[in-house]
Amino acid sequence: MTFSFARRIQHAPASFLGELFRVSADPSIISFAGGLPSSTLIDAEGLSDAARDVFATDPRTALQYSTTDGYLPLREYIAARYRRRLGVPATAGEIQITNGSQQCLDLFAKIFLNAGDRLGMERPGYLGAIEAFSLYEPVFETVRLDSEGPDPGVFEKMLMETPVKFFYGIPNSQNPSGCTYSPERRREIAGILDGTDTVFYEDDAFGELFFDGKARLPLKRFLPNRSVISGSFSKITAPGMRIGWMYAPQEILTAFNTAKQAADLHSNFLCQQILHRYLTTHDLDAHIQKIVAVYGRQCRLMCDLFDDLMPALSHTTPEGGMFLTATLPAGLHAMKVFDEGVRQKVAVLPGMPFFVDGGGTDTIRLNFSNADEKKINEGMHRLAGVIKGLS
Amino acid sequence: MTFSFARRIQHAPASFLGELFRVSADPSIISFAGGLPSSTLIDAEGLSDAARDVFATDPRTALQYSTTDGYLPLREYIAARYRRRLGVPATAGEIQITNGSQQCLDLFAKIFLNAGDRLGMERPGYLGAIEAFSLYEPVFETVRLDSEGPDPGVFEKMLMETPVKFFYGIPNSQNPSGCTYSPERRREIAGILDGTDTVFYEDDAFGELFFDGKARLPLKRFLPNRSVISGSFSKITAPGMRIGWMYAPQEILTAFNTAKQAADLHSNFLCQQILHRYLTTHDLDAHIQKIVAVYGRQCRLMCDLFDDLMPALSHTTPEGGMFLTATLPAGLHAMKVFDEGVRQKVAVLPGMPFFVDGGGTDTIRLNFSNADEKKINEGMHRLAGVIKGLS
Numbered sequence: 001m002t003f004s005f006a007r008r009i010q011h012a013p014a015s016f017l018g019e020l021f022r023v024s025a026d027p028s029i030i031s032f033a034g035g036l037p038s039s040t041l042i043d044a045e046g047l048s049d050a051a052r053d054v055f056a057t058d059p060r061t062a063l064q065y066s067t068t069d070g071y072l073p074l075r076e077y078i079a080a081r082y083r084r085r086l087g088v089p090a091t092a093g094e095i096q097i098t099n100g101s102q103q104c105l106d107l108f109a110k111i112f113l114n115a116g117d118r119l120g121m122e123r124p125g126y127l128g129a130i131e132a133f134s135l136y137e138p139v140f141e142t143v144r145l146d147s148e149g150p151d152p153g154v155f156e157k158m159l160m161e162t163p164v165k166f167f168y169g170i171p172n173s174q175n176p177s178g179c180t181y182s183p184e185r186r187r188e189i190a191g192i193l194d195g196t197d198t199v200f201y202e203d204d205a206f207g208e209l210f211f212d213g214k215a216r217l218p219l220k221r222f223l224p225n226r227s228v229i230s231g232s233f234s235k236i237t238a239p240g241m242r243i244g245w246m247y248a249p250q251e252i253l254t255a256f257n258t259a260k261q262a263a264d265l266h267s268n269f270l271c272q273q274i275l276h277r278y279l280t281t282h283d284l285d286a287h288i289q290k291i292v293a294v295y296g297r298q299c300r301l302m303c304d305l306f307d308d309l310m311p312a313l314s315h316t317t318p319e320g321g322m323f324l325t326a327t328l329p330a331g332l333h334a335m336k337v338f339d340e341g342v343r344q345k346v347a348v349l350p351g352m353p354f355f356v357d358g359g360g361t362d363t364i365r366l367n368f369s370n371a372d373e374k375k376i377n378e379g380m381h382r383l384a385g386v387i388k389g390l391s
Numbered sequence: 392m393t394f395s396f397a398r399r400i401q402h403a404p405a406s407f408l409g410e411l412f413r414v415s416a417d418p419s420i421i422s423f424a425g426g427l428p429s430s431t432l433i434d435a436e437g438l439s440d441a442a443r444d445v446f447a448t449d450p451r452t453a454l455q456y457s458t459t460d461g462y463l464p465l466r467e468y469i470a471a472r473y474r475r476r477l478g479v480p481a482t483a484g485e486i487q488i489t490n491g492s493q494q495c496l497d498l499f500a501k502i503f504l505n506a507g508d509r510l511g512m513e514r515p516g517y518l519g520a521i522e523a524f525s526l527y528e529p530v531f532e533t534v535r536l537d538s539e540g541p542d543p544g545v546f547e548k549m550l551m552e553t554p555v556k557f558f559y560g561i562p563n564s565q566n567p568s569g570c571t572y573s574p575e576r577r578r579e580i581a582g583i584l585d586g587t588d589t590v591f592y593e594d595d596a597f598g599e600l601f602f603d604g605k606a607r608l609p610l611k612r613f614l615p616n617r618s619v620i621s622g623s624f625s626k627i628t629a630p631g632m633r634i635g636w637m638y639a640p641q642e643i644l645t646a647f648n649t650a651k652q653a654a655d656l657h658s659n660f661l662c663q664q665i666l667h668r669y670l671t672t673h674d675l676d677a678h679i680q681k682i683v684a685v686y687g688r689q690c691r692l693m694c695d696l697f698d699d700l701m702p703a704l705s706h707t708t709p710e711g712g713m714f715l716t717a718t719l720p721a722g723l724h725a726m727k728v729f730d731e732g733v734r735q736k737v738a739v740l741p742g743m744p745f746f747v748d749g750g751g752t753d754t755i756r757l758n759f760s761n762a763d764e765k766k767i768n769e770g771m772h773r774l775a776g777v778i779k780g781l782s
Contacts, residue, residue: 264495
């Protein structure tokens with residue numbers, strides 16, 4: 001190495017996301033490895049109309065610098081939707097616009113973590129979060145997920161030791177497992193946290209994507225003052241605009257805003273305006289219904305094909321979201337399935353990047369949002385061939 | 392404080408940028424305090440056409456997730472422009488798209504700085520950089536600027552002590568001073584750095600805005616392997632799209648890309664495509680000529696009015712950019728000028744946020760890009776009244 005980089009970047013975990021985009025770029029490969037929403041379900045026409053409106057109204061304001069917190073009418077829209085959907089008393093003053101919810105991970109870690117601080121995560125945990133948090137050199141504590149959420153015994157034990165700055169979780173259709181916390185487990189986890197100094201960070205990228213169309217109660221309902229929620233338009237409108245948000249108590253948001261300003265002044269203002277125009281002139285709920293109908297069908301198809309073609313594998317059965325996790329037969333390593341899969345033109349994501357402790361070698365994550373039913377059918381048959389050949 | 396935040400955010404310098412936006416929002420105040428390019432010089436029509444083209448061509452790709460490094464044709468455009476304008480052998484592989492050049496400050500500091508590491512800056516130095524760097528808890532070393540650039544003696548002395556990770560400077564129309572390094576000083580500073588482990592970080596936000604239309608040689612010409620340049624479309628196209636870039640040797644860019652991915656996956660892809668479409672269907676050079684003609688006139692007017700109305704103040708005479716700095720008469724504090732100025736409806740920026748050592752109390756920064764000649768005339772008369780009243 002020619003340059004003396006910071007410790008944090010020398011120890012950064014090797015990233016799989018770059019790999020994924022490369023695999024996605026080969027059209028002969030059917031990829032379940034990525035994390036893209038369906039391109040065909042992006043309302044390009046509606047967003048085009050919204051863009052035309054913004055350019056026809058006051059484009060020089062939309063193209064100029066703006067405030068760090070974000071476009072106020074968009075923040076008001078987000079707050080009103082929280083009040084209506086989840087029954088939490090959100091106000092625009094508690095919402096900070098970010099570059100997708102990935103930026104929430106970075107900035108939240110930045111304001112909370114000194115090197116060596118402890119944070120809690122699910123096991124397996126979202127790899128984008130592991131990448132973002134790792135750069136602040138924390139100590140990761142993990143709590144295994146069962147079918148109802150984080151194991152309460154392990155969770156409680158974690159908190160009894162030295163302080164944990166925050167616990168990061170995805171209660172709705174977790175990535176990578178597809179697990180949704182049960183209502184009882186939400187109350188239980190909130191109860192364990194109540195009275196401690198640990199903040200609950202609820203990543204809610206998928207809360208709008210339940211196949212039954214019903215919202216689940218956020219942990220914030222039980223922990224109003226010690227929890228935050230991050231959200232994103234990437235899965236319900238369009239990821240390429242990079243618009244997400246953090247919903248947090250004022251004291252956290254003030255620090256978060258300082259970090260946001262230092263990071264990039266503010267998020268793309270043109271797209272904040274286009275998005276707001278789109279949201280107020282189109283029926284988002286109807287659009288989301290379309291999305292979940294398709295994802296629900298694709299998820300069921302994928303689960304059925306697992307059961308029919310690969311009975312030696314167990315898999316989760318998601319209630320929503322975009323991902324499920326399958327467990328491989330004993331002795332079969334996920335990297336073998338990845339490598340052989342790519343050769344046979346089907347890509348799945350090995351589980352290891354979701355584990356901070358070297359685990360996950362017997363699991364693979366599959367995305368069911370981006371490939372249509374025809375491709376899922378063909379890809380799962382290819383995968384069954386791969387598994388058969390390796391067993 | 393209810394939450395136990397990280398040390399870095401507890402010690403973050405109080406920000407002036409928020410103040411500035413608030414002052415800018417009062418239409419009765421003529422503000423020279425902000426840092427906005429002229430809204431009237433944003434080519435809204437051209438960008439609107441470009442947006443329409445993007446939405447008419449392949450909108451679902453523009454609205455989908457994309458790669459962390461950025462839109463390849465845009466990176467190729469930037470590299471080609473460097474080769475043509477500055478005679479540096481840039482390739483697209485050395486360019487990473489960011490959210491304005493502010494994000495370059497954050498990510499560069501993130502990959503280089505451990506807490507307690509030393510970095511060098513100009514004195515005065517850009518406040519956005521001070522804010523970004525501070526969050527990585529470095530030790531700031533400053534080198535005073537004279538009319539030709541950083542003082543070479545101080546610069547050399549700084550490097551003779553413990554290692555300095557990088558020196559951050561703005562050789563072209565520095566913010567806040569308006570100073571441009573002389574050709575001789577560039578060679579001299581590069582010569583001092585040659586053979587050391589210190590990287591030169593050239594923030595080139597203003598290099599396209601010289602009133603004489605001529606490019607200045609970047610330090611990268613003399614330090615090809617140990618320097619980086621950050622750039623931005625904010626001043627030559629539109630800030631609201633938040634598109635900037637880092638141009639760096641491959642080894643640095645690889646680490647930078649890891650940090651970028653962890654920070655927000657990638658920059659707004661829709662706007663990268665709109666911007667590229669705009670740049671390849673419009674004459675950017677002709678547009679920049681229009682901008683510098685206006686800024687040059689406004690700068691001269693402001694300097695002339697200082698000389699005519701406030702002879703007790705000295706001021707810099709920029710060759711380009713958007714800012715100049717004035718030095719107040721002995722005993723007059725910049726905060727007094729700010730406070731009394733706001734009362735009399737003219738805002739200037741006190742110098743203190745540009746100094747990491749408590750200096751700057753006798754300086755004010757003025758922006759000449761955002762107010763037109765009529766407003767500059769009126770605002771400078773108001774300022775003269777303020778100065779007179781306080782003297």
